[in-house]
Amino acid sequence: MENQTQHAFEFTYEQRCVVAMFFIVIAMLSIIGNSLVVLSVLISQKLWTATNAFVLNLAFADLVTGLTLPFNVMALLGMERYPGPSQLCTLAAWTMFTCVGCSLYTLASIAFNRLILITKAMWYGRIFTDRIIVAWVVMLWALPLIQTAIPTVLGAGEIGYNSKYGVCAQLDVSNAYDLAQAVGLYPVSLLLIVICYLRIYIYVRKHNAGVIKRDSENKSQTANDKEEYVGPR
Known part of the structure; x- marks a missing residue:
């Protein structure tokens, strides 16, 4: 009964081919688009800003993610096993995760960068120095790498060829690895992004309300001055 249930959730080869086609398209768009972004930032010195350092990091992370998709295409089109060295599939899964x-944490970092620039402009130059940005980018890569490694070291999961879905990912040993990845990556990044952009929205709204109020007061004062002014007779 257990084998029948597991078999019922396995992809058919036709479904694998469809998913593989989507992966190929996504990989091509990701590689081309993100390569252009990386080249644009590297070539033009005008784009060498603190914000674009994170944009460059995001583009590079997405570019490498796109480069891992062909290995998943190989896995999907393989019949019963990975059509190549198993270590290659494991490395592709590690790299992709x-x-x-890194992409998620970089998006949160960009949101924080915008928050400081808009709401605390006087602090911007102190926070986003060259040394801090370099250390920040290193941390953006180190954190997801550690989160990917710790569950496997602790025996909570294993990465390699997943025969159930035919991709390079975590194996169906337990749900602990999925839980660790989900809790460690998505909620933290999403919460930071929502908080930062919500604070930006509130700040901009209050700022605009203040500008409108001052403009209205200036117009009223100008009108009163005109009424009080008595020209020469």
Whole structure:
């Protein structure tokens, strides 16, 4: 009964081919688009800003993620096993998980960067120095790498060829690895992004309300001055 239930959730080869086609398209778009972003930032010195350092990191992480998708295409089109060295599939899965985590943390970092620039402009130059940005980017890669490694070291999961879905990912040993990845990556990044952009929205709204109020007061004062003014007779 257990084998029948597991078999019922396995992808058919036709479904694998469809998913593989989507992976190929996504990989091509990701590689081309993110390569252009990386080249644009590297070539033009005008784009060498603190914000674009994170944009460059995001583009590079997404570019590497796109480069891992062909290995998943190989896994999907393989019949019963990975059509190549198993270590290659494991490395592709590790790289993909690390890059996806780095992308999420980089998006949160960009949101924080915008928050400081808009709401605390006087602090911006102190926080986003060259040394801090370099250390920050290193941390953006180190955190997801550690989060990917710790569950496997503790025996909570294993990464490699997943025969159930035909991709390079975590194996169906337990749900502990999925839980560790989900809790460690998605909620933290999402919460930071929501908080930062919500604070930006509130700040901009209050700022605009103040500008409108001052403009209205200036107009009223100008009108009163005109009424009080008595020209020469």
